[in-house]
Amino acid sequence: MARILSLFRPQPFLGLLGRRNPTFCNMSIDSQARETFRAAVEAVQPDTVVRQSIERNGDSVVIDGRRLTLSHNLHLVGFGKAVLGMAAEVERILGDHLVRGVISVPHGIQQTLQQHGKSHLLLEADSRIKVMEGAKHNLPDDDSLKAAEGIKQLATDLTEKDLLLVLISGGGSALLPAPIPPISLQEKLDVTRRLAAAGATIQELNTVRRALSLLKGGGLAHHAHPAQVVSLILSDVIGDPLDLIASGPTVTCEMWPEEVLSILERHKLLSSMPASVTQVLARQSPRWKENDKHSDSPGEALNAVIGSNTVALTCAGRRVRELGFRPVVLSPGVCGNVRLVSRLYGLLARFACSREEPPPEIAAEVLRLGPEVGVESWDLCRTMQVLGEGRAEGWGATCVLAGGEPTVELTGKGRGGRNQELALRVGLELRGLELPPQGPVFLSGGTDGQDGPTEAAGAVTDAGLYDEARAQELDIDSFLSNNDSYTFFSRLSAGERLLVPGLTCTNVMDVHVLLIPAIPIKIS
């Protein structure tokens, strides 16, 4: 530990030389945090990620390094919250080779996009792609069941001459329900709901969904065999695991009924499973062996992640550098309880802002806490090294960027979301850390533009939050204990700390931005 800590020992102050001015663009530091978030979201727009991943050259196309030949043999399916915009872009680039397509997208999305002036993410009136809306409130329903049936049929009809392009984004699991008979849609929905209510992780949830579905866990690729299958994936899961994003419909994976049973057991649901579920789990053969055309083929696919939290953070880093900050990406995989996550950001801010050498206890606590919230020791060391240089070597302003999906323990009945609650808690952690002209600023925002059941995506806070709330007679502790962060931020200073980007049409989880201004120099 002593060796690790010595890495962060500040060097002698270098004075003003080499310092950058983070306010050169006349933006407040709060606006700079918002601009950084905007750049993160912009980088993962559905049309942008598709455009960047498809290289068309005459009648051939290169995707993820693989060259494919087009001869009016292109078919398209898709499912997920960002898929409409992805499909619109594919049709613009490859439409002349497109035979037909079916996509399953959230209920009401076309009208919403129209109302928000996002018609570039809509299909043309004469599109060859059929749009099917469903899964109200992100839950599988009869409409998404019909869409899944249409997608399965399209895949099943393909031959070895065809190329199937599959567009996948978050929310895809609910938009592609195909329960294995005799499981009914209602039974599958109940299992999913009960698991989610019991606090199952997305890994657990989608492992169970895969085992009960005809199309998840490689089932779609199997149905499309012998056609070539290429999937373009916008990831909303930490670490971008192909088999879990939308439950991996084009990723063949081994199914272990024991694993599924142990998940159900862990959440005390095994004894109340319907007979149909236990019957399906008891079968020895692969799920799709019965009643279908290619009973022994698993189906191969090229799976390419074309947008992710990492992409968003990288582009945010570019933008923040233009704004005069030195960026450092902490991690795209921050998870765990928001209390611990807020403590970590508070410690990093203290570490960066300390005018003298920070006490070694800070780095020690950072290294202890980080792994508990999904951040590797190496990333913590690297980040502290950059922050140490910012403080001691005259680099000036620094920006810590991170992303992921922390969790909130819901104990109250208020309105809020994990981003607003995190920002509120970080605001408390930053108390007392004011630096002229303005102290560190923290922003947390959901890239889908929606944080829990609220109109906001997140919030922006700083060291002045506590005093500001007190002056307006708002008791932060009671808002926190009631999970009422949205009400708090709406009432505080007429809601000016809320982050409200509106509909963003994408989702790569959350983005965290910690802006540390240049530390006033010590004249020795």
Ligand SMILES: Nc1ncnc2c1ncn2[C@@H]1O[C@H](COP(=O)(O)OP(=O)(O)OP(=O)(O)O)[C@@H](O)[C@H]1O
């Ligand atoms: N009052 C609240 N305060 C804090 N967090 C809340 C509150 N109500 C719900 N949440 C959290 O909000 C999350 C659900 O919100 P949201 O719909 O933004 O989730 P999501 O995981 O981003 O979904 P998706 O990936 O499908 O968009 C859950 O993690 C839940 O714990």
Ligand SMILES: O=C(O)[C@H](O)CO
């Ligand atoms: O659809 C899903 O399964 C989740 O959004 C994770 O990708």
